[in-house]
Amino acid sequence: MSEWSFILRLNQPLTAEQANAFDHCDAFADGSVSYVLGPEDPSQFAVHTDPAELSELSCDIEAPSLLDAVAQVAHDIRLIPGLRAVGVRHDDTVTLGEAAQRCDRSEESLAALPGFPEPLPGPPGATVFYSWREIAQHLRGLGDTIPETPRELAVADQALRLAHELESLEVPPGALRALGLPTA
Template sequence: MSEWSFILRLNQPLTAEQANAFDHCDAFADGSVSYVLGPEHPSQFAVHTDPAELSELSCDIEALSFLDAVAQVARDIRLIPGLHAVSVRHDDTVTLGEAAQRCDRNEESLAALPGFPEPLPGPPGATVFYSWRKIAEFLRSIGDTVPETPRELAVADQVLRLAHELETLDVAPGTLRALGLPTGTP
């Protein structure tokens, strides 16, 4: 199994009640999924949280594939009343291992490439991070094929967006079947 890192966007920011349910849900007890909870009265604070972060989960999931990892969190988040996943993305900040996973190379071969991008600034002894955007640009410049969006990420994102849209529409089961989609009934 591999560990897959991604950001899962929710249909809404977590409320205090949903955060409490999340904190007490066995599916999230291992700490592999985290959230940012905004203050109850944001106008009373000098520093404001980015509103987008309040609707996102940071995920580091062990699974056989990226799609399996996304599906696991998307399924588990539905255990919290009122929440569901609406999209998924990769973060730009990556470790060398995450970068290697995204480009189907190993860490050693990446680090050995002449001109490989420098790590992002950070405190001595801390985990070393890189900009995925810079790594992808570099790899493309030396002839590697690195898609703007990895295929599994694009598929997972499209499926989550479609599922979210279908929840807001009244679509007949026959129409869903004709489109090749499950209807939830045998």
């Protein structure tokens, strides 16, 4: 099995109660999913958290495929009252291993490419990160076919968005069947 890294978008920022439930939920005990919890009164802090981060989970999940990994976290997040997944995306910041996985190459072959993008600045001795956009652009320049969004990620994102929209509508079972969607 591979480890898949992605950002799962939630229907809302976690409340303190939801964060507590998350921290005590067996499904998240392995630390493969993390969150950012904003302060109760952000005006008291000099540095403000990006509001989008408060509605996202950072995920590093072992699964047979990216789609399986997203489905696993989307399912498990429903164990926390009031939360559900509404979308998924990749982060631009990647390790060389994550970049290799995204383009189906080895780390060694990426690093050996002439003109390969430089790592992002960081403290000495820390994990080395790269910009996925820069790597993808470089690979496209070499003739590789690198989609803007991997197909499995696009499918997962569309499915989560659709599920979220359908939960807020009264859709008759006949209409769901006609659209090729399950009715139960």
